[in-house]
Amino acid sequence: MARPTYQRVADTLRQRIIAGDYVPGDRLPSRQDLAAEFEVGLRVAADAVQQLVAEGYVVSRTGSGSYVRPRPAMRRLTRSWYREARGGSPFRADMAAQAVRGGWDSSSESSTAPKAITQRLAIEPEAAVMCTTYTFTGDDEPVMLSTSWEPLEITGGTEIVLPEEGAHAGRGVVERMRAIGQHIVQAQEIVNARPADDKEADRLGISRGTVVLVIQRTYFTAERPVETADIVVPTDRYELAYMIPVGVD
Known part of the structure; x- marks a missing residue:
């Protein structure tokens, strides 16, 4: 038509x-x-x-x-392993470094993992996961979106099963997983770009069709992946900076 x-x-x-x-x-x-x-x-x-x-x-x-319409000022989101390993929220620390008040809204529910997520988490087809959706904000304005999946075979029945409730609420994935004996040693991020869908545009307050970066992030222990997430960042507001430790012999 x-x-x-x-x-x-x-x-x-x-x-x-x-x-x-x-x-x-x-x-x-x-x-x-x-x-x-x-x-x-x-x-x-x-x-x-x-x-x-x-x-x-x-x-x-x-x-x-x-x-x-004037374009908003460009800001930077730092993606760094050392920031993930420190106490507290990596996102809030990044915003604080830019004198911005960081926060988020979230909701969690147990669900069946989609096929692509079972592959990323190396779990059985239709295995149960805890799915958490986030809208991250800086000074109360939307910054990025995230949808996270954690296998309930790992977190079910533990104190971190609900990522934003309990003693470890507001902590990064590395710290939360450490609390139940899951020691993350590696993170993988795959970055792609595509137009925002209507729901994403509404949540981010951007124009429909605006190009966004989608980061497929997965955390691994020495044995297996323990969390994966899709992170959506609007390219007209934020650029990504990667801090990569370099070993010295």
Whole structure:
């Protein structure tokens, strides 16, 4: 089914913004100019601009016109093994280093592991896991999302079965697992990029279709993987910095 005309006009304008043809602060052509360029009616031109307003690319100013929305200041998220190994929350420590108040909302429920997760955790098909979803914030603004899975064959019946409850609530995975005798020795991260889906965009407060980085992180003890997570980071707000220890002979 063909996309409505106003969406096709919006697609072209959006691509111009992403490509830098229109930079933050630029005024978009008027409805009349857009209607003439794309050979459409004034209503179609107005609907196309309104679509970009709804997506967060454009702001409208009464009596002035529509302008490309300024990009937020870029911040850095540090991915480092030593930060994970220290006490407390690695995320909160990273935010504090930037003078930002870090926090999060979360919810946990036991569920059956999807096939891809059973492979990453090296567990039996449809094995039970504790699935926890997080929205991480900095100064009360969304920073990143995370969905974490931990095998209940490891954590079930222990004091850390619910990651955000009990004596170890708010601690990193390394510290929590250590509390039940699971000593993490290695972490793997695989990074990909893709457009945010609608739910992710709503939770992060970003435009639909904005490119996000997806980090597939898995923690390992010497014997097996004990936790895996999908971490979603918006690329228009945050860059990743990896701190990698280098041994000296």
